[in-house]
Amino acid sequence: MYRAMTAMAFAGESGFTGPIQLSGDPKGATVLILGAGLAGMCAAYELRKAGYKVQILEYNDRPGGRNWSLYGGDTYTEMGGFTQKVEFDKGLYLNPGPWRLPYHHRAILHYCKVLGVALEPFIQVNAAALLHSTKAFDGKPKAFREVQGDFNGYVAELLAKSTQQGRLDEAVTQEDKELLLAAMREWGALDKNYQYKKGALTSERRGWQSDPGGGLSPAPTPSEPMAMSDLLKSGLWSAIAAGMIYEFQDTIFQPKGGMGMIGKAFGRELDGVIQYGAKVTEIRQDDRGVTATWIDSKTGGAPRQARGDWCICTIPASILSQIPINVGGPMKAAIDAIYYDASIKVGLQFKRRFWEQDEAIYGGISYTDQPNSLIGYPSTDFFSSGKGVLLGAYNFGPSAFEYAAMPPAERVAKTVEYGANIHPQYREEFETGVSVAWHRVPWTMGCAGHWTEELRAEHYDNLCAVDGRILLAGEHASRLPAWQEGAILSSLDAIRRLHQRVMAS
């Protein structure tokens, strides 16, 4: 099966060209891996298969790193000492980190398949989801379909007008003008006069005031488009582009039961290989190998050591920059240069799935200009009569800093307050919440590596180069930062180059 895939065109587009082949006998070479996130575990999994002896040191008492789901009964302590006990009902969860697997992320999808992690579709764009601005339409949210329908309609109408008035004559040939007009009419739901007008045609895009029914029930009522000027001023159109980004296009997946299922599956596979609760305090290489000093991440205690002929270090640069490590100047400069983004997520449990039952919103994302930024509806257990957990907030930048400065309970309370401006049902139905502010996560101090073009030009190759017996891997050592695919591809590239060295020596 996978041989067929490797041979075909698509796989060539992706950085993943099929299962990695590390041929040749490494003759008992040992590899010390730092970090049991996806990059570290992928390296361990493949290197062990190729004949290496592998060992992983991991700060947490679980595998996965940022591949992580929080379930009822879990506790989580952030920097500053706040401990949250998750009180979600059985089966409900929050993915504090990654939550999506785009269809073109072939490497992570490959490992899901290999590890038996069941996947289900993740709904990103939902026509019934809401777009909300406190400064537009009296703070009343609009359905995505209304905004998209009207936006397309007005764009089409304006462009058709320009075309008909001969104002695109330099840019478009006469023949193409006819086609452009036809395209605008069809795409924008314009009438025969190339106008975007209230009626059946436009209601079949933006939704009806009252839907068509059966028998002698009342005839359907078309809905009223927004005024173009109100729409432009609202800024709500900004959400339309979001769903067209390569990573957010259909079809997207999520593991059934939580993103953390991938980390757990890798962890099971690597039973006995991972030393949990190990906080690395120093990394030192010599001509023959690499030694990591570590202490118990909870209790401290006497330093212990682990050693390998080689080391794959997947510790986030935000943490690694604080650990003594004898690598060359260029790699050290690269490690120190990467800034880690601020991000927060808040999960809220509600007594019932009111977004489905009352508003027919099944999965997808609503956007708001409030600090919570968005509401993510669960893409699983649709139509269930039970409780549900929403992603109540997910933001970056200033709002994330603002959130991180609050104690967890206040973050949750604020998120409920913001959400109630979009779904009044929040007030009645809210039960319990949990929040993760990534700048307060002790083992990453940020959500993901942030590269600018300038930083990448100066430091990226140095970060990824082999330094003596040390290689770095992780999402920060990829061109897909913040994506699990980046972590896996970075890991595969690192072990490929490591293996070449070993085979050459």
Added chain:
Amino acid sequence: MYRAMTAMAFAGESGFTGPIQLSGDPKGATVLILGAGLAGMCAAYELRKAGYKVQILEYNDRPGGRNWSLYGGDTYTEMGGFTQKVEFDKGLYLNPGPWRLPYHHRAILHYCKVLGVALEPFIQVNAAALLHSTKAFDGKPKAFREVQGDFNGYVAELLAKSTQQGRLDEAVTQEDKELLLAAMREWGALDKNYQYKKGALTSERRGWQSDPGGGLSPAPTPSEPMAMSDLLKSGLWSAIAAGMIYEFQDTIFQPKGGMGMIGKAFGRELDGVIQYGAKVTEIRQDDRGVTATWIDSKTGGAPRQARGDWCICTIPASILSQIPINVGGPMKAAIDAIYYDASIKVGLQFKRRFWEQDEAIYGGISYTDQPNSLIGYPSTDFFSSGKGVLLGAYNFGPSAFEYAAMPPAERVAKTVEYGANIHPQYREEFETGVSVAWHRVPWTMGCAGHWTEELRAEHYDNLCAVDGRILLAGEHASRLPAWQEGAILSSLDAIRRLHQRVMAS
């Protein structure tokens, strides 16, 4: 739960305002229902619950009517005598009729919930699915994301140009012009000069030539947009609007295991109520009730009779127009006026899910200008290593007539030929196929009632009116023709009016 739903805003938009309430004692009134499709079974289910005695006559030996899935082992005989034995592997199926449940079809979704029919997301728009024209790009298909990215980009570029050149001054205020330019830039992925150009920005919409990877693997290569003129001439942009239609917007669902699960569930619920294999040959009402004469639909034999105080007739108008029935002129004229659309579907089983494994197409629809019209990829069992069934053809109008004129085996062969122009893997991987040409289905002779505005103005109210003791129901007696929601809403409206009559008498 449902009380809550009924009370909320959304339910008001739909023709379905929550579970039907038929209060008052019908005192043993009997209702004869013709047809065990969704309309007929919904009527029986609700009337029985309200205290009526109900009985259904059904032509087929199964419940569901057009709510139907074909599985391995099934046989199907069409008009003209061709019998097909379905040879799909276990678990694989074709839905010859409806295959989608839009999120706003609240009535059918309600019955799925009530009947315990499990639902899963149906992927309609897939960025990786293909758009194919034999007359464009040398017959080489383009990915949906490429067509959408380029179409939006060029539309944005043209409109930005018009705006900048002051050519929209009558239509757009100065303040809105700035917003419009910002919107075009963001939505269309334009560069700072408002141009749609090859690069990272546009590749993040249309996909990359080679994707970003990890470590020191080659830097990503941007993809080359199509020329605007080629894109316009290709007509491929037509597919973009399709996914924005109200019924085709996310989130859409399908029953796990096939659409026919709904019919089966209703059938189980109505065990003992349905007389299968009954071909109605005459419907006659008098002052006291309605008598239907029927014969065995397979063997013929002696006519039998069934009688009720009232009759809900859900037999498609295409068939009903051929059955003697003593209704008034207006209803008879309405029955005779409805034209039934031609439509065909072809299901093809392949040895492996090459569309997923080779091309990362998970669900969704590819479109082509060939007579097969589209290829629908299964929205279930994603990533499975087993076989898969594609919807190889689904069309209406002239192509459907052309298809219907061929024997089933030839339809399948043609469909494989067309499909191989899009997916060359067809040639190697095809195993077996089945086709349903709706004009050859003995119990409908067409796929659904087709209304024009003129026909509806003249006949619709007459079709739906109570005629003595007879009411008609079904998708044809709704403003949602061809949709199961229309059948259910029509049925609910009919029984509501029937119940009013009974209570009033």
